[in-house]
Each structure stands twice: as structure tokens, then as C-alpha cells.
Amino acid sequence: MTAQEDTTALDKLNSALNSGAFQQVRFTLNSTLRPVEVAHLLEKSPPKERQILWNLIHPENEGKVLQYLADDIQADILSKMDADRLLAITETLDTDDVADVLQQLPERITRELLQIMDQQNRERIEEILAYPEDTAGGLMNTDTVTIRPDITVETCLRYIRRHNEIPEMTDSLFVVSRKKNSYIGTLPLTKLLVSDPEITIREIMNTDIKPIPADMPDDKVASLFEKHDLVSAPVINKSGKLLGRITIDDVVDVIREDADHSLMSMAGLDEDEDTFAPLLKTTRRRAVWLGINLLTALLASSVIGLFQDTIDKVVALAVLMPIVASMGGIAGSQTLTLMIRGQALGHVERSNARWLLNRELLVSLLNGIIWAGVVAAVSMVWFSSQTIGIVIGLAIVINLIVGALAGTLLPLVLKAWGIDPALAGSVLLTTITDVVGFFAFLGLATYFYG
Amino acid sequence: MTAQEDTTALDKLNSALNSGAFQQVRFTLNSTLRPVEVAHLLEKSPPKERQILWNLIHPENEGKVLQYLADDIQADILSKMDADRLLAITETLDTDDVADVLQQLPERITRELLQIMDQQNRERIEEILAYPEDTAGGLMNTDTVTIRPDITVETCLRYIRRHNEIPEMTDSLFVVSRKKNSYIGTLPLTKLLVSDPEITIREIMNTDIKPIPADMPDDKVASLFEKHDLVSAPVINKSGKLLGRITIDDVVDVIREDADHSLMSMAGLDEDEDTFAPLLKTTRRRAVWLGINLLTALLASSVIGLFQDTIDKVVALAVLMPIVASMGGIAGSQTLTLMIRGQALGHVERSNARWLLNRELLVSLLNGIIWAGVVAAVSMVWFSSQTIGIVIGLAIVINLIVGALAGTLLPLVLKAWGIDPALAGSVLLTTITDVVGFFAFLGLATYFYG
Known part of the structure; x- marks a missing residue:
């Protein structure tokens, strides 16, 4: 359909x-x-x-x-x-x-x-x-088809034929020991079908792929499935006993939820969020996020409040100041999003974080110079003042660099502290780029006009 | 590993x-x-x-x-x-x-x-x-194992055994006509293994699942795989000839890329973006996004510029105005993100869009009243003025409602116009909530203080 x-x-x-x-x-x-x-x-x-x-x-x-x-x-x-x-x-x-x-x-x-x-x-x-729920044990099904290693292919085929039905998504049989049901190996059906009937299972089974321990986190399970192109995989307990199997359909759900997680968390939403959740439930959940962001906004306002005298003197500052905060926020968000996706894909780690930080700082410096020049020119023409152009140009360069710093370091620090970067990262980043943006711009203005 | x-x-x-x-x-x-x-x-x-x-x-x-x-x-x-x-x-x-x-x-x-x-x-x-590349034809492999419908299970098993190896991810054989290689049905290996050797393939093959036309978009293919828990599926051309098959490992890539797409696009990044792209390439790509957002910021500034006289009179307005823009932006982004995810999951369509719009408007009205009250109280105490509390309270309610309107309608309108809501939505939303936020707040202030 x-x-x-x-x-x-x-x-x-x-x-x-x-x-x-x-x-x-x-x-x-x-x-x-x-x-x-x-x-x-x-x-x-x-x-x-x-x-x-x-x-x-x-x-x-x-x-x-x-x-x-x-x-x-x-x-x-x-x-x-x-x-x-x-x-x-x-x-x-x-x-x-x-x-x-x-x-x-x-x-x-x-x-x-x-x-x-x-x-x-x-x-x-x-x-x-x-x-x-979010471990291999929580993902697994118990509908495995198991065989012993010492039987022949022919015996195995006869044994299988006695089943009326093999569970869906069965691409492999699991070979287990007679005594303790310990996992020994995997026999793909495709291998079984092309093997000599006289040969024993032990000779053709696959022992390359390690079984999955039941306490493995589900995102690790997903990356194993992606790396080895698995359709199903055995799950074992600490002593090696076969408990069940994980199938690709359940792994696909994990992949989709993990990918949705970053998107939804950055907007303060839950990845399980029901699109059609009722009014009051939605209102309650959203109110919390708005409240947190209000604190951020109040903090930014209190920074502006420090410079009321300067704004009183040069009202053009009030007109231009959102530009500085916004440019820093946008540049920082791009870095933050790239880092969060990089962490989810397993690309970001200690050994390459320094390279990323350097590149992001240089990107921000270069783009800072380019766009600071443009904004400075526009401001000079708009308010017929050279000073205001210099002030806003410098503030933009500073805020773009701070945005790159925050966008790179926040995900690393938050993750090390066990806090979800996708959820906390965007609020913290906006707080930093707003506060620094307003402080740099109005502070420089106070210095130049003071 | x-x-x-x-x-x-x-x-x-x-x-x-x-x-x-x-x-x-x-x-x-x-x-x-x-x-x-x-x-x-x-x-x-x-x-x-x-x-x-x-x-x-x-x-x-x-x-x-x-x-x-x-x-x-x-x-x-x-x-x-x-x-x-x-x-x-x-x-x-x-x-x-x-x-x-x-x-x-x-x-x-x-x-x-x-x-x-x-x-x-x-x-x-x-x-x-x-x-x-983004159609079923672009996704498919040509390594199918095909059989004729009139042979018996036993003949089929013998035929398969002659293969040295069956391609990976083969969970089913495809049954095709003798003449034109037309697709007729699918035979799961699990079915083949438990069937009576004397029976013909035609009697046990599965004809429930429709083959995939080669021009089907890849996201539709992915949702078919998810709905029917498929491991592989046949691809046919317009005249019904079997061209190849799609396997779940390639579908998983599509699912991951589609999910990454919304996250990355909302920050103006490409889902294929190389985390370690070199400096100049990164700078160039980011510069474009910053430039687009600068236009937004300049538009917002020009709105503030209209009210310089009022700000000159009441400098507290400059201190408080970012709160109004920011609250509208946050509320709007939550709605926008929910809509974009809903569209990706196929939840949002004409028949339920009106319900969503109504709920989002009511959520914004309720949260608007709650947080407008808080901000109004804080502002009254901070600047010892009742008027400023009334002005900011009203402006916040207005901007939250506008945020809900824009967050719900933008994705619907953009999608109908063939523009990607994830890419264009967030820029347009911020433009709207910034412009309306500043206009409502400073306009109301001009009216009350004028």
C-alpha cells in the first residue's frame, strides 16, 4: 500500500x-x-x-x-x-x-x-x-531456531522440515551446545542450502560474528547491525547461554528513534512525542521549555540593562544590537548541529576534537571578517557614523568566534558530564551568544562613545 | 567490533x-x-x-x-x-x-x-x-536468484545447491515467468525449507506483496520496508519485468539519511556534510547561510529603526525587546519541528492539519497568558512602570500566537510549493517572529507612551 x-x-x-x-x-x-x-x-x-x-x-x-x-x-x-x-x-x-x-x-x-x-x-x-528497554536484552525476541553442532546438514534439513513454520526474519539458525545451551556459532540458511548433505554443521557454521551481550546499549547494537549488514543476531547472557535474537526490523526502529532524538531534543521536544497529543498535555510540556528559555532571555536583557546610559546616548545601538546576537547564534548553531550529528555517528572523539575546534574557530574568523565588513559598511551608511561601524564589526567577529567555541566545546563537555548535548546544547549556546553578543557590542560602544 | x-x-x-x-x-x-x-x-x-x-x-x-x-x-x-x-x-x-x-x-x-x-x-x-539515485531503481542490486513457478520444491533445492554461494541478504527467491522474465511471486527460503518436496513453487509462493516499481521514490520504498518488515523486495520495470532487488541494508541508509536531513537542514547544513570537511569548503558553505540570516536580522533591525523615537523616550524598551522576539521564536520552533517530523513520518495531511493548527494556537494562547503574566510582573517591578508590563505582556501573547501560526502553516505551504520545509522553514519562522515581535512590542509602546 x-x-x-x-x-x-x-x-x-x-x-x-x-x-x-x-x-x-x-x-x-x-x-x-x-x-x-x-x-x-x-x-x-x-x-x-x-x-x-x-x-x-x-x-x-x-x-x-x-x-x-x-x-x-x-x-x-x-x-x-x-x-x-x-x-x-x-x-x-x-x-x-x-x-x-x-x-x-x-x-x-x-x-x-x-x-x-x-x-x-x-x-x-x-x-x-x-x-x-534500551539494551540488547530489551530488544530481543525469544523465537530462535537452534541446532547442535554435531549433526549433519541432511539431519538439520530434516529437523527443520518438521517445523510447520519458521519465525519471520529468520535468516540464520543458531548453533548451541547440548549441555548448557551455550552459543557456539551461526548457520545462515543460504549456507545450509548450498552445503554438502554429509558434512556436519560444525564444519560450515560461522563463528566470525561475536554474539551480542544482553546488556549492550541499543545504539551499539544498531551500529553492529549497520557495520556487518546483519538481518538477525544472537543475544547471550554473561555465561554465554543463548537468550534470544535481535532482528533488523527492531533495529530500524532504534535507528529512526535515535536520529529523531537529536532533531526533537534541540527544540525541547521528546522523540516519542505524539503529533496529536491533547491540548493540556502539550501546553504543560511546552510551558517548561518556554520557561527555561525565558530565563535565558532575562539574562540577556539584564546584560543590556547594564548599558542603558549608552543606549540612551546612541539609540542606533538598540536598532543594531539584535544583529550581533543573531549572527553569533546562527554560526554557533551550525557548529553545534554538526558536532551533535558527528557524536551520533561516532565521528567525534578526543583524538580529532582539537582539529575540529581549530577548523571551526578559523571558519568563524574568516566568516566573521567577511560579514563584519558587510554589516559595518551597512551600519556606517545607515547611521552616518564610522564609530558604529567599527563597534559592530568587532562585536560580530568576537561573537562568531565565541559561537564556534561554544558550539564545539558544549557537546564535548556536556557528553562527558552525562548530559544530553541535543537537549541542553541549544539553550546554553543561545544564552552564551546572546550574553556575549550584547556585552561585546554595548561594551565596545560604551568604550568608544564614553 | x-x-x-x-x-x-x-x-x-x-x-x-x-x-x-x-x-x-x-x-x-x-x-x-x-x-x-x-x-x-x-x-x-x-x-x-x-x-x-x-x-x-x-x-x-x-x-x-x-x-x-x-x-x-x-x-x-x-x-x-x-x-x-x-x-x-x-x-x-x-x-x-x-x-x-x-x-x-x-x-x-x-x-x-x-x-x-x-x-x-x-x-x-x-x-x-x-x-x-533516490528511486527504487537507483537503490536496487541486480544479484537476484530467480526460479520458475512450475518446478517442484525438490528441483528448486537441487538447483540452489548447484550455486557455490547465494548472495548476502537473500531471504527470498523470486519467481519469474519463463518467457519475459516477468515477476510472478516471492518464495521465502524459510517457506522453501519446510515445504513438501513434491509440491510446485506456484503452490507455495507468496503473491501478497506487490513488487516495487523502479521509479518509486526511495522514502516510499523505506516506508514499505518498515510497514511489511521486509528484508528484500523485488523491483520491476513498467512492463513487469524483474530488474533486481532492494535489500534492507540499503534501506537503512535511506532511513538514516532522511532522518538526518531534517536536523541538518534546519541549521542550513547538508545531510551528506563531511564532519571533517576542509577549512575553505566549510567557510564557503557556512557563509551562504550566514548571509541569508543576515538579511533576516537586517529586516528585524529596520523594524526597530521605525521606533527610534519611542526607544529614545523609554530606554527600558531596548532592554526588554529581545525577550518578546525570543519567546515567539522558541514557541514557533517547537511547532515547526513537530510539523516537520510529522510530515516526515506521514502523519500530517489535509484532513488533520486544521486540528493541529487549532491545538497549536490554543497551546500558544495558554502558554502566552502564563508567561506573559510572568514577564509583565518582572518588567513592572524592574522598571517600576505598569504600562511597560501591559505592553510586553500583550506583545508576548501576540508573538506566541503568530509563532504557532507560522510554525504550523509554513511547513504546509512550503511543501505544497515544493520547497523543503526543513531548509527554508526555520529562517522564515525566525524572520516572522522577529519582525512581528519587535513591531508588536514597539508599536504598542508607541501607542501607550505616544
């Missing part, structure tokens, strides 16, 4: 909803569309429509749709259900998907749910829940 | 380079590391080191390393080679990878290269080059 058809589907559903044709909508949601498409429709529906659509989904489909929803929306829907309904949903899902859903619930409710589950399910889910 | 080990590798290489141990570095680059890891090392090396490292790579490895490099760096390295060297590199690569490399070269050189290739290679490459 293309995006075009998908749009049409939403339009059709909307008009059907508006005309009250609930039967028709119910049929489309449960029989025509796949769960992932229903989830996408829910994600792009405003709260009221979303609620109506959700209520039209058959109980046995709810779980499948739920697992494709963004975390924010998932948590919202789950929070409105009672324990019985939640239990019914978990019964339609695979163990690892149940664990994903449980992670969106308050701990009290999770414990309650686990208690009413049967023992075998409870134990398997508790094992997965032991790993945080 | 984890990121940790990878860092150590760069440090080791650096100290080896510094101590002149070129033999050791050469060995590491050509025998220890995989091409994708060498590419990553090159990407995170400043230009001089990058050049030295590149020169230490064996000619027969150059092509493999090259295909993993970011477009910007690839183009840079290729531009320094003569036709003979380029031809030698293309001879070590698969046809589809040659096409990728050729797309980084000026057309004149591409034509020259194609002329000195042998005819068969030329024809195959020209077929791929006919499709733009």
Missing part, C-alpha cells in the same frame, strides 16, 4: 466516521488493513477520532495494533484499561511483545498482571523484563 | 602514523579491518590523515572501501583520480556498486568511463544509471 492509497484510506475512514457508517469502518480496521497500517492511522488521528477508531478494533486485534504504536500513545491507551482487559491482550501476543507492552505500564500494574499469569509465562516475561 | 575497540583502533593508527610506522598501518587497513570499518576510520579522520590513510589502502580494496563512504567524501576522493584508476576500481565492484560510484562523478567523466568499458558491462550499468 503506497502513501497515496494510505491517505485515501484515512480520508475514506474519516468520511465514513462522519456519516456514522461504523460497520464499514469496523470492517476496514479489522479485515482490510494490516495491524501496522491501523497503528499508522491511529497515530495520525486527533484524540477524539483516535478513541472512536480504537473502540472499533476487535479485542483479538488490539494487541497486534498496540505493538506498532509509538510509546507515548501506547502508554496512553494502556493507562485506560483494567487488569482483565490487559491480561486478555497479553494472551494474544508473543512473550517478547508482552514484555514491550508491560514496559509502558506503571510498575504496580505490571506486578499485578504478572501475578495473574500462569507460571511459565510469568517466568519467561520476568527474564526479559530484567533487561532495560 | 564494539565502538570502544573501534576508538582504540583509531588511536592506535594515529600513533602508528605519527611514529611513521606505515607498514603496520598498511597491514591494519588491508588485512585486519573490514572495508566498512576502514570507511568509518576515513570518515572520522581530518583531511591530511584521511589522505595518508587512503594512500595506504591496496588498490584492490579501494573500491570496497569507497562504497561505504558518505557521498561527499566519495565525490572528493573520486575527483582526484584519472580515468585509468577509476576504471581499475570499477572492475573490482559489482555492477550496481559501480553505478553508485559513477553517480558521484561529473557526467563528462562518467561518459568517458562508460566508453572504455566492455560492452556488456556498459549496457548493464547504463540500465541502472537510467534511474535517479
Whole structure:
């Protein structure tokens, strides 16, 4: 289904909803569309429509749709259900998907749910829940197909044929020891298909790729998948026992969320943010960010306040001062964004940070000279004063260099302190370029006009 | 290899380079590391080191390393080679990878290269080059394994065993007609392995998933892969002939680049931007963005210029005016970022844009009232004047609402006009919130104090 058809589907559903044709909508949601498409429709529906659509989904489909929803929306829907309904949903899902859903619930409710589950399910889910959501253990599924190393290709093929179905995204079988289920190697299906039937698995299995420890952070898992072009990979615990596997579809979600994280954080938003979050929730979240930025703005104003006498003398300063702050902010933001992307891609580290700092400082110096010249000329003509041109030119060069310094060093320092550069970096950078910009410009003016 | 080990590798290489141990570095680059890891090392090396490292790579490895490099760096390295060297590199690569490399070269050189290739290679490459890089045709590989629908599972297994090797990322075989090589269906290897040997391929093949037309844009391809959890998918031409296949590793690159695009564009950077681009190239690119933003700043200044008399009368206005512009800019940026991400995820369209606009306007009104109150109170106390509190409070409410309007409508209008909202949106938004912010604040002040 293309995006075009998908749009049409939403339009059709909307008009059907508006005309009250609930039967028709119910049929489309449960029989025509796949769960992932229903989830996408829910994600792009405003709260009221979303609620109506959700209520039209058959109980046995709810779980499948739920697992494709963004975390924010998932948590919202789950929070409105009672324990019985939640239990019914978990019964339609695979163990690892149940664990994903449980992670969106308050701990009290999770414990309650686990208690009413049967023992075998409870134990398997508790094992997965032991790993945080953003680690290999939290990402993994438990649907591995395992074989022993000492059997032949022919035996292996016969063993597989006894399965009615092999789990989706199975590109490899995992070879494990007979005793402790320890991971030994990987056997790609493509290798199995072209090998001599008489040969043993041990002779053809792949032992190059190291298994993934369950506590590896998910961004490291993603970079392993990208580097080695993996479709699936085995996950082991500390003693080497095979716990499960990670598949590329879940890794793609990690990659998308990590990439969205920088974009959204720089604007003070959460990468899980529901585009159609309701009014009050949105207002509350945005208010916090505006408040933080207000403090920044007040600080900048208080710097200007120090120079009221100078501005009183030369009102042209008030006209020109936003230019200095803005140029520094723009130059600094470019450096900051490049650094944050560089950190996300693993390009930036101690050994090359000095080179980056030098280049950014020189870029700012060169661009500072160019644009300071232009602004100085414009200001001189505008206000028929040479002094004001000199003052604004110098201030721009200073602020561009400070912008480059802050844009390069803030991400390094914040990261070393364990603070997210994408979230805190842009606010701090604007504070610095505003304060320095106003101080340099008005300070120099006070000196020249004083 | 984890990121940790990878860092150590760069440090080791650096100290080896510094101590002149070129033999050791050469060995590491050509025998220890995989091409994708060498590419990553090159990407995170400043230009001089990058050049030295590149020169230490064996000619027969150059092509493999090259295909993993970011477009910007690839183009840079290729531009320094003569036709003979380029031809030698293309001879070590698969046809589809040659096409990728050729797309980084000026057309004149591409034509020259194609002329000195042998005819068969030329024809195959020209077929791929006919499709733009950002379409399914540009993404596809030609290494498909195809079978006929009328053979049995057993015959199929025997046919496959005759291959020495099946291409990487092969999770499915493609079923094609005997005559025109038309695509008929897909046979997952997992299905093949569990099926009755006597049954024919036609009975078990999958015809649910539609093949991808070669001219489909790459972001649509990515969303198909995400929706259907695909590992590989067939690509066909207009008449239904199977041309090749797209694999998930190439789709992951598309997803990462698309996600990076919004982040980088909002700061006026290119998503392919080389983190370690040399000084002058960087300066030139940044200068353009600073110039555009300078026009914005000058426009804002000229608005302030209109109210010089008022500022001359009440200098407190100069102190407070950046607060109004800044709050509007921050609020607008949050809306803009949410909209741009929503457009990228396919959440925003005509049918729900009105709801989004209403919510954003109400959020801004509520937050406007809250923060306008705070700022008004602070200003009244600071400058012991009730009038200035009323003026700044009103101006903030106005500018926050304008920020919400601009943040919601700009992405919709720009996209409809075919302009990239991520690139143009933030500049235009700042222009609007600066101009309106200063105009509203100083205009109201002129009215109240006039």
C-alpha cells in the first residue's frame, strides 16, 4: 500500500466516521488493513477520532495494533484499561511483545498482571523484563531456531522440515551446545542450502560474528547491525547461554528513534512525542521549555540593562544590537548541529576534537571578517557614523568566534558530564551568544562613545 | 567490533602514523579491518590523515572501501583520480556498486568511463544509471536468484545447491515467468525449507506483496520496508519485468539519511556534510547561510529603526525587546519541528492539519497568558512602570500566537510549493517572529507612551 492509497484510506475512514457508517469502518480496521497500517492511522488521528477508531478494533486485534504504536500513545491507551482487559491482550501476543507492552505500564500494574499469569509465562516475561528497554536484552525476541553442532546438514534439513513454520526474519539458525545451551556459532540458511548433505554443521557454521551481550546499549547494537549488514543476531547472557535474537526490523526502529532524538531534543521536544497529543498535555510540556528559555532571555536583557546610559546616548545601538546576537547564534548553531550529528555517528572523539575546534574557530574568523565588513559598511551608511561601524564589526567577529567555541566545546563537555548535548546544547549556546553578543557590542560602544 | 575497540583502533593508527610506522598501518587497513570499518576510520579522520590513510589502502580494496563512504567524501576522493584508476576500481565492484560510484562523478567523466568499458558491462550499468539515485531503481542490486513457478520444491533445492554461494541478504527467491522474465511471486527460503518436496513453487509462493516499481521514490520504498518488515523486495520495470532487488541494508541508509536531513537542514547544513570537511569548503558553505540570516536580522533591525523615537523616550524598551522576539521564536520552533517530523513520518495531511493548527494556537494562547503574566510582573517591578508590563505582556501573547501560526502553516505551504520545509522553514519562522515581535512590542509602546 503506497502513501497515496494510505491517505485515501484515512480520508475514506474519516468520511465514513462522519456519516456514522461504523460497520464499514469496523470492517476496514479489522479485515482490510494490516495491524501496522491501523497503528499508522491511529497515530495520525486527533484524540477524539483516535478513541472512536480504537473502540472499533476487535479485542483479538488490539494487541497486534498496540505493538506498532509509538510509546507515548501506547502508554496512553494502556493507562485506560483494567487488569482483565490487559491480561486478555497479553494472551494474544508473543512473550517478547508482552514484555514491550508491560514496559509502558506503571510498575504496580505490571506486578499485578504478572501475578495473574500462569507460571511459565510469568517466568519467561520476568527474564526479559530484567533487561532495560534500551539494551540488547530489551530488544530481543525469544523465537530462535537452534541446532547442535554435531549433526549433519541432511539431519538439520530434516529437523527443520518438521517445523510447520519458521519465525519471520529468520535468516540464520543458531548453533548451541547440548549441555548448557551455550552459543557456539551461526548457520545462515543460504549456507545450509548450498552445503554438502554429509558434512556436519560444525564444519560450515560461522563463528566470525561475536554474539551480542544482553546488556549492550541499543545504539551499539544498531551500529553492529549497520557495520556487518546483519538481518538477525544472537543475544547471550554473561555465561554465554543463548537468550534470544535481535532482528533488523527492531533495529530500524532504534535507528529512526535515535536520529529523531537529536532533531526533537534541540527544540525541547521528546522523540516519542505524539503529533496529536491533547491540548493540556502539550501546553504543560511546552510551558517548561518556554520557561527555561525565558530565563535565558532575562539574562540577556539584564546584560543590556547594564548599558542603558549608552543606549540612551546612541539609540542606533538598540536598532543594531539584535544583529550581533543573531549572527553569533546562527554560526554557533551550525557548529553545534554538526558536532551533535558527528557524536551520533561516532565521528567525534578526543583524538580529532582539537582539529575540529581549530577548523571551526578559523571558519568563524574568516566568516566573521567577511560579514563584519558587510554589516559595518551597512551600519556606517545607515547611521552616518564610522564609530558604529567599527563597534559592530568587532562585536560580530568576537561573537562568531565565541559561537564556534561554544558550539564545539558544549557537546564535548556536556557528553562527558552525562548530559544530553541535543537537549541542553541549544539553550546554553543561545544564552552564551546572546550574553556575549550584547556585552561585546554595548561594551565596545560604551568604550568608544564614553 | 564494539565502538570502544573501534576508538582504540583509531588511536592506535594515529600513533602508528605519527611514529611513521606505515607498514603496520598498511597491514591494519588491508588485512585486519573490514572495508566498512576502514570507511568509518576515513570518515572520522581530518583531511591530511584521511589522505595518508587512503594512500595506504591496496588498490584492490579501494573500491570496497569507497562504497561505504558518505557521498561527499566519495565525490572528493573520486575527483582526484584519472580515468585509468577509476576504471581499475570499477572492475573490482559489482555492477550496481559501480553505478553508485559513477553517480558521484561529473557526467563528462562518467561518459568517458562508460566508453572504455566492455560492452556488456556498459549496457548493464547504463540500465541502472537510467534511474535517479533516490528511486527504487537507483537503490536496487541486480544479484537476484530467480526460479520458475512450475518446478517442484525438490528441483528448486537441487538447483540452489548447484550455486557455490547465494548472495548476502537473500531471504527470498523470486519467481519469474519463463518467457519475459516477468515477476510472478516471492518464495521465502524459510517457506522453501519446510515445504513438501513434491509440491510446485506456484503452490507455495507468496503473491501478497506487490513488487516495487523502479521509479518509486526511495522514502516510499523505506516506508514499505518498515510497514511489511521486509528484508528484500523485488523491483520491476513498467512492463513487469524483474530488474533486481532492494535489500534492507540499503534501506537503512535511506532511513538514516532522511532522518538526518531534517536536523541538518534546519541549521542550513547538508545531510551528506563531511564532519571533517576542509577549512575553505566549510567557510564557503557556512557563509551562504550566514548571509541569508543576515538579511533576516537586517529586516528585524529596520523594524526597530521605525521606533527610534519611542526607544529614545523609554530606554527600558531596548532592554526588554529581545525577550518578546525570543519567546515567539522558541514557541514557533517547537511547532515547526513537530510539523516537520510529522510530515516526515506521514502523519500530517489535509484532513488533520486544521486540528493541529487549532491545538497549536490554543497551546500558544495558554502558554502566552502564563508567561506573559510572568514577564509583565518582572518588567513592572524592574522598571517600576505598569504600562511597560501591559505592553510586553500583550506583545508576548501576540508573538506566541503568530509563532504557532507560522510554525504550523509554513511547513504546509512550503511543501505544497515544493520547497523543503526543513531548509527554508526555520529562517522564515525566525524572520516572522522577529519582525512581528519587535513591531508588536514597539508599536504598542508607541501607542501607550505616544
